[in-house]
Amino acid sequence: MNSLLIEAPAVAIAAAAGLTAYGAVYPRAQIFGRTICRTDSPRKLAITFDDGPNPAITPKLLDLFDRYNAKATFFLIGKFVRECPELVKETVARGHVVGNHTETHLNLFRLSPMQVRVELRLCHDAISHAAGAPPKWFRPPFGLRNPWVIPAARELGYQTVMWTLIPGDWREKPAEWLIERMQPIAHHAQQSLGNESSPASGTGDVLCLHDGTHRQLNGDRTRTLAALEHWLPRWRDLGLEFVTIAEAVRTPAP
Numbered sequence: 001m002n003s004l005l006i007e008a009p010a011v012a013i014a015a016a017a018g019l020t021a022y023g024a025v026y027p028r029a030q031i032f033g034r035t036i037c038r039t040d041s042p043r044k045l046a047i048t049f050d051d052g053p054n055p056a057i058t059p060k061l062l063d064l065f066d067r068y069n070a071k072a073t074f075f076l077i078g079k080f081v082r083e084c085p086e087l088v089k090e091t092v093a094r095g096h097v098v099g100n101h102t103e104t105h106l107n108l109f110r111l112s113p114m115q116v117r118v119e120l121r122l123c124h125d126a127i128s129h130a131a132g133a134p135p136k137w138f139r140p141p142f143g144l145r146n147p148w149v150i151p152a153a154r155e156l157g158y159q160t161v162m163w164t165l166i167p168g169d170w171r172e173k174p175a176e177w178l179i180e181r182m183q184p185i186a187h188h189a190q191q192s193l194g195n196e197s198s199p200a201s202g203t204g205d206v207l208c209l210h211d212g213t214h215r216q217l218n219g220d221r222t223r224t225l226a227a228l229e230h231w232l233p234r235w236r237d238l239g240l241e242f243v244t245i246a247e248a249v250r251t252p253a254p
């Protein structure tokens, strides 16, 4: 028997598995549905936070952002929203956007279509109740998608948001390490905005940080706060504007 005939299916299966992994994990992959990964201008930086609300950190972030007239997007976990709805209300009242990060932060890649719908719906209801309006933006836990995650989100009217930079602020590293990992934002801004004579063109960054941890409420994110205290004035001086994801994209994905 021709060995090619035996090996070809194995190769095809391996290739399909590779494609699935790429579509599930790679933040800017679009094969499981269209996602937003960038802002529409290099001037606009969309800072996003996952895994809150977190009473230990989110109020401090809100105060820090007020100092720079900065706006951000918070992707919330439904079970935490139910524990601190007032914090969600305040986040929205201070001009930020809140989004759906599922009810319990499971790996959606492993769930059935029905289970995915339940995870989305419970968080949707929790945020709608706390914030007074349904959220419009969704980020999957761990950034993981499968063929039915984005369509399920779309059923509830969501656009799915990924990122250009995820510096890994959940790691047990000093703030200096995290500050260094966020350097690409400034580098990109210098390249795009540094030349005064030519108008800025191209796209801007979506930064993925964490104001909470999905394991429990009141997780320690002081290094994330410290890194932003370092960077916000520097990014502002480079000409960046800190916008919500709603302000980041003029023409939303269908």
Ligand SMILES: [Zn+2]
Pocket (backbone or CB within 6 Å): 050, 051, 101, 105, 140, 141, 142, 214
């Ligand atoms: Zn998360």
